[in-house]
Amino acid sequence: MLKLFRFLSAFWPLVACVLLFTFLQTLSELYLPTLMADIVDIGVVGMDIPYIWKIGGFMLLVAAGGTAFSVLASLLSAKVAAGFGRDVRARVFRHVENFSLHEFDRLGTASLINRTTNDITQVQQVLNMMLRMMVMAPLMCIGGIIMAVSQDASLSWVLVAVIPVLAAAIAIIASKGIPYFKVMQVKLDKLNLVLREGLTGIRVIRSFNRTTHEERRFDDANRDLTDTAIKVNKIMAAMMPVMMLIMNLAIVAIVWFGGLRIDAGNMQVGSLMAFIQYAMQIMFSLIMLSFMMVMIPRAQASAVRINEVLAMEPDLHEAGSAREGSTAEPAAASKGTVVFDRVAFSYPGAEKPALEDISFEARPGEVTAIIGGTGSGKSTLLSLLPRFYDVQAGSVRVGGVDVRELPQEELRSRIGLVPQRAVLFTGTVADNIRYGKEDATDEEIRHAAEIAQAADFVAEMEGGYEARIAQGGGNVSGGQKQRLSIARALVRRPQIYLFDDSFSALDFKTDARLRAALRPETTEATVIIVAQRVSTVMEADRILVLEEGRLAGIGTHEELLAGNPVYQEIVASQLTKEEIA
Known part of the structure; x- marks a missing residue:
């Protein structure tokens, strides 16, 4: 979590003010029991009414000052935490925007959404608490011990005996519950994934009457998360009763032994009242620390997940000096020329390449079509051009320049992409x-x-x-x-149009009209079309036939129909003999 605190650099003046106001608030709260002891021991016992009014008025001023410091500290800590959350969310979002599709596949969209929202909110809430409690609790504990000893050193042995017991109880309970917090975040990811799939795929779910199945999936994920949350809350719920039991036993012991000391004339009533309040402050400071021990591990689990995103280096890198060589500005006529030179590409963990030894050239004013069976690598090939993925062998050049040498913004400004899924x-x-x-x-x-x-x-x-x-x-x-x-x-x-099976939902008549209207609009641009229909590609200037990631043929419709078995099989499956003729 400390790694994320670098985002607090812009808020250090506010953080310093929060720490100062919290320090002053704690001092005022530590001073009040001593003033109350003076009122009882001097004013009440001595029937000194002016002294009571004087010290009572001063107590009101101290209390009002402590309240003002508390309000200011709360306000500023909330501003710091909210600003921190805003900056981290913005940083994560900007970083994720630079991810290639590999990183999205690795982390998953549902997990990325959860990390950007829920996880950052967890850290933000804990930061808001830490800015105040992490200063107030130790200061109140140490200050309370000093002030309690100053009231009566002999009675302090009760605190010496109780505080280790209280700390041990907190540590034992927290150690049982802390491991579940990371598990809860993972199960929350699973719940978000099921929910997202259920909402985005509602049409498919209803069309196949799988609503009950999806309800069961959601109920299972929801119950799994709920069971874990109940388990950890049961463990943590034991913390407060145990602490209150120990604290109340400590107060009983203080009153008992304090009464004996008063009876012996070694202690005054006001000092005992102040001692009890300091004991309460000490133990409440430990309770505050226990709350932090509950919240920090969950926030730590969230911080690890956030840092995992920020530390993930995108596979794609902007053009740098390492590849600078052929950076001469291409001629205007060739800016849209696309060249694939012995390109190979594999998905992570795949047994065989998705594309292998792909070479072709697509020029401005021409239509290059790509056709092939399902899984032949058509959409993958198109994804290499705007650098959604980077090639693993060979090169993809636009206007004579390797796409890895071009800034991504410049490269994509030359491209008009119509994705397979609109x-x-x-x-x-x-x-x-x-x-x-x-x-x-x-x-x-x-x-x-x-x-x-x-x-x-x-x-x-x-x-x-x-x-x-x-x-x-x-x-x-x-x-x-x-x-x-x-x-x-x-x-x-753009200079380059990429149509990734973008006519599949159109009827044949609309498809034909659209392609006819496109021709005069794209005379100076390079057009690459991925299609399943032969009717969509048969008028192209160049047709690439893919089979299992390899180039099975290249040529016009007539050339391929005359001598390419793979293309012949595709045509025969879609057109009648009369249409082929």
Whole structure:
């Protein structure tokens, strides 16, 4: 957890003020029992009414000062903790944005969300407590012992006997409960995962009548977390009764032996009252420390998970001096040229490469199509171009420059990607199209929608381009989501268009119209299309046929149909003999 405290560097003046105000508050609370003892021993016993008023008034001032210091310390510690939480969340979010898909696969989306929200909140809450209790509790314990001894040293042996017993009881109970806190965070991850899958996959769940199954999954994960929480809370719940029992026994002993000393004339009543209050302060300070012992281990488990994210180095690194060599600015005509040169790529832990020995060139003004069976590596190949993954052998070049030599922002600014799974964001239709180009005009948005064959259904929506899109595009169909995603890429006017099976939800008529409208819009850009349909790729200038991660053929539709068995098999499975002819 100490590693995370580096984010407090901007708050050191406020932290210093919190520590100062907490110190002054503790001093005022330690001083009050001594003043009360003076009132009883001098004012009450001596019937000195002016003295009682004088010291009583001073006690009110000290108490008011302590209250003011307490309020200020609480306010400032809350500001520090909230600012700390804000900064850590921002840092984690920015760091996660730089992750490659490998890191997302390794940690999991549900876990990343939990670490960014729940885990940081746990650390934030403990920090708020630590800023005050970690100063107040030791200071009150040590100060209380000193002040109690100053009232009556002989009676202090009761504290000497009780404090180790109380500390041992706290340590034993805490040691039993602490290991469960890390387990709880892991089980909370599991619960979030099940919940997320249940909400995002609700259509599939209902269509297969698996609602009861998902309810059981959630109940199992929820019960598992609940059982662990109950177990740890049962253990920790024993702490307060045990401490109160020990503390009350200590007070009984102090009153008993203190009464004997008063009877013998060795102690005054006011001093005994003050001693009892100091004993209470000492033991309450230990109770505060016990609360910290409960909270800190859970926050420590959360801090470890946060640090695990921050310490994870992304597989992808920005261009640096290590690869600087061919950094000359390419000619304008060749900026969109894409070259795959003997590319190989494997997923972590995979038995065989997802791609192996892939070489081809895609030029501006041409359409390059990629086709192949399921799992042949089509989408993986496309993911290498915007550097969602880095190649493990060979190179991918854009405009003659290796993509690893280009800053990621510059590389991706040249690309308009329409992913296999269309993703829309909450907002309006116009907002979603403008996501591709922040300063796009209304005319550019409308033009992109017309090319993407989205203008007709947008016009029918209430509000037109200002119609609201639900989370995840839940209020539009799959085909409409694909067309809006295509419009988002078109408004960007990039040098390279990547269509990853982006026409699969369109009917053949809309598909044909869309491809015909795209041609004149992309005459100066490189277009790479991944598709399952032969009808989508057959007019391409170049078709790549993939089979099990290897390039099984490259050529036009006619060339491949004449001499490529893999392509022939794909065509025969989709077209009739008359259509092929």
